[in-house]
Amino acid sequence: MPLSPEQITRFLKSVHPYDALPVDVLETIASQVEAWEVERDFAVYDLGETLPGLFIIHEGQIEITDENGVVVSHLGLRNSFGERGLLRDGKAATSARADAHSVLLVLPPALFRELIAEHDVVAKFFNRARGPRPQQETLATSPVDTLMARDPATCSPDTSVQEAAQQMRARGISSLCITEGETLRGIVTVRDLSGKVVAEALPAATPISQVMTRSPLTLSPGAIGSDVLHAMMEHRIGHIPIAEGGRLVGIVTQTDLTRYQAVSSAELVSRIARADSAEEMAKVTAEIPRLLVQLVAGGNRHEVVTRLITDIADTTTRRLLALAEAKLGPPPVPYLWLACGSQGRQEQTGVSDQDNCLMLDDSVREGDMPYFAALAKFVSDGLDTCGYFYCPGDMMATNPRWCQPVSIWRDYFAGWIAKPNPEAQMLASVMFDLRPIGGALDLFADLQAETLKAASANSIFVAHMISNSLKHTPPLGLLRGFATIRSGEHRNTLDLKHNGVVPVVDLGRIYALQGQLPEAGTRARLKAAEAAGVLSPSGARDLLDAYDLIAETRLEHQVAMVKRGEKPDNYLAPTDLSDFERSHLRDAFVVVKTMQSAVGHGKGMLG
Structure with missing residues (x-):
């Protein structure tokens, strides 16, 4: 099926990372891309062959197998393959065959490397390892949603000042947000109660709406710590509600800032x-x-x-x-x-x-x-x-x-x-x-x-x-590259512990056993295995990259749950990930499965 440059350009606009490139760059790519139309069972390439370029699936499905003939992935529309070999020595690190009638776009190796060299978004996408973490955040640069207390104490405008004071005393807090439904109307602090109620001898039944600060200064969840610090200093206040579209979502107090630093x-x-x-x-x-x-x-x-x-x-x-x-x-x-x-x-x-x-x-x-x-x-x-x-x-x-x-x-x-x-x-x-x-x-x-x-x-x-270590396998399947849990409480999620980090933990233990290595930590075991010659340098690099990505994805999932006020677990819904994140997580799982296959066939290392 012939594809025009216009059709290829339009298709690339729907594929990450090309969707982030300027139109003139996409047109240049389209003019150099070659379209292959292949039938079922066609051998796209075999292990060790010189790769003709980077493949992007325009239509159909491709099966990827490792050096032992074990299937490590099924790829579909918009998936790329062949990048591992191109980023190394230009030789195929796996084998690829068509599972169905397919149309493949082939980017020449020189063009692929040029895109990586000149466009950060492409380089980032094809680098499985996350690379250096961003610079360490301080109190001033930390996101507000890391600092704030969620579910702040609230009361309605007609609550009496006595009831408000009793609630603050019972909860050991120094402020109350006044809301109608989820909408923030005001805030009252201990200082307000002493200065406006006690000092003025107001009746205990006075509605809190009469002494509250109306339409208080708020910040959005997208603010950072310096915004909080500057606002507190400029306005001489110690409590800042966090609101989104008028809806109260949290509050930051001087106590929260002190606690964060501590x-x-x-x-x-x-x-x-x-x-x-x-x-x-x-x-x-x-x-x-x-x-x-x-x-x-x-x-x-x-x-x-x-x-x-x-x-x-x-x-x-x-x-x-x-x-x-x-x-x-x-x-x-x-x-x-x-x-x-x-x-x-x-x-x-x-x-x-x-x-x-x-x-x-x-x-x-x-x-x-x-x-x-x-x-x-x-x-x-x-x-x-x-x-x-x-x-x-x-x-x-x-x-x-x-x-x-x-x-x-x-x-x-x-x-x-x-x-x-x-x-x-x-x-x-x-x-x-x-x-x-x-x-x-x-x-x-x-x-x-x-x-x-x-x-x-x-x-x-x-x-x-x-044999025991191979019982935990990465969750690779046909649907978007993942095999999710099929039933029960965690249906349609990935178990990032048992099917994510545990397969690498098991591999690390095997390498430690083979090399008589005393290290207990997984990452330390992988590095020691490389140093001892149990694991090849390329195998160690791939597996460390894959482990880092899976382990960090797991931590970020748990952090997101904590931020939502939930108890952290290991069950991640693939739908919570972007296409970019899904693609790299799938690649990491493919590496782990390939390494498992190598160990299972008595090779113990990946060349």
């Missing part, structure tokens, strides 16, 4: 370290969602954000251990509290359960075990109080199975390696992420080295672990 992981850690009870610590950990918002808004990379949030969990655990010893007395023998799962990898986000265990010195006696059972219960209950809910799989030190002498732990690992049944695979996967938190650290050092050495030397165990 909320940091170090400040939370300090408060937890001085706490005298789990309940006191819970008041601090309740601020973690706000810290998450602030850290992400501040331009911090995902591994920094999760590390800082995990540090709070570590401090909470160590403080609870200290409080337990103060209550129960000194431990009868040395012990070590360890975390596994996301805390073990230092990858906690805004939603985490607890996964932990206790290793005891081999001198422990049966009569000592009630002490450690009580210690485990005290700490685990305290963690639950602080928002780290009990592990659904009972992977906690309160389970006698996971509160044992080091010799028993050594037998556990030896047994799992010798007989890698499904339960052993699951347990080994969890336990390979162990990280000491508090107690006698030397109890674990030799055991970790011994286990890694024995596990990596057992090819059958490694094969079983690889």
Whole structure:
């Protein structure tokens, strides 16, 4: 089917990033583009071939397979493919075949590279990695929706001044917004009540509308911190309602500004370290969602954000251990509290359960075990109080199975390696992420080295672990490139934990096992695997880029939920993403699936 330059130009106007280019540039592209009309099963290109250019699907569907013949993606209208090879050495990194009669636009390699060099929007689109985060935001540059309190206290204009004062006292606040429906009519502060009501001896039944500040100064949600600071200083006020189209959506007070500056992981850690009870610590950990918002808004990379949030969990655990010893007395023998799962990898986000265990010195006696059972219960209950809910799989030190002498732990690992049944695979996967938190650290050092050495030397165990790691697959499908959850509470969403970060976490664990690498964090494992030669430089680069994109998308989803006043989770609706974001997230999932395929075929690395 012949396409005229006018038709190609019109089509490109509907495809990102070309829709952001000037018309004369689009016309230049259209004059150089070649249109291919291909039938079903036509081999567009094979792995390793020199690419004729960048492909854009004008009509039809294309199947992409990796070097092992495993299908990693089905692409449809407006999708691009071939860019990975062009951005490297010009050779195809995958194979592409037509799933149906298709029409493909082919941009010559020189034109593709010219567009990337001369147009930032094109360069950004074809760079899977997000690149550097924006410069870290300060109070002055932070968006107002990061600073403001949502759902501010309100009352109607006919509320009495006494009722208003009682409401402010009960809630421990210094202002009330006066609304009719959702429309803001005024604001009243403690200063108004003292200066206009008490000082003038007005009756308690006086309507609040008589003393409120009418049509107060407001800012929009799009304002930034400096707007708030300047307005407060210029107008000598301490409360600024945030309104959108006359509708009240929040309020910023001087207290909010002070709190924003005070909320940091170090400040939370300090408060937890001085706490005298789990309940006191819970008041601090309740601020973690706000810290998450602030850290992400501040331009911090995902591994920094999760590390800082995990540090709070570590401090909470160590403080609870200290409080337990103060209550129960000194431990009868040395012990070590360890975390596994996301805390073990230092990858906690805004939603985490607890996964932990206790290793005891081999001198422990049966009569000592009630002490450690009580210690485990005290700490685990305290963690639950602080928002780290009990592990659904009972992977906690309160389970006698996971509160044992080091010799028993050594037998556990030896047994799992010798007989890698499904339960052993699951347990080994969890336990390979162990990280000491508090107690006698030397109890674990030799055991970790011994286990890694024995596990990596057992090819059958490694094969079983690889098989187990491939059970979590990226959510690639036909519909817009994603396979969403089909039913239940989270229907039509992507699980960014189990089908997003977990497949990469599993790959990192396999590489660590193959290379006997002691690192626990996923990103650290991938970089160590590259340094050890377990993972090729190109494979490491691709997988790190993909992991960064998936992990940051997950964090940004949780931050958006916190901003809406919702409890953060891992379920993202693809419809919440732009075409740009969907395209890159799909590319990241394709990389992960390709790497899984390489590991599954015993290659362990991507060339």
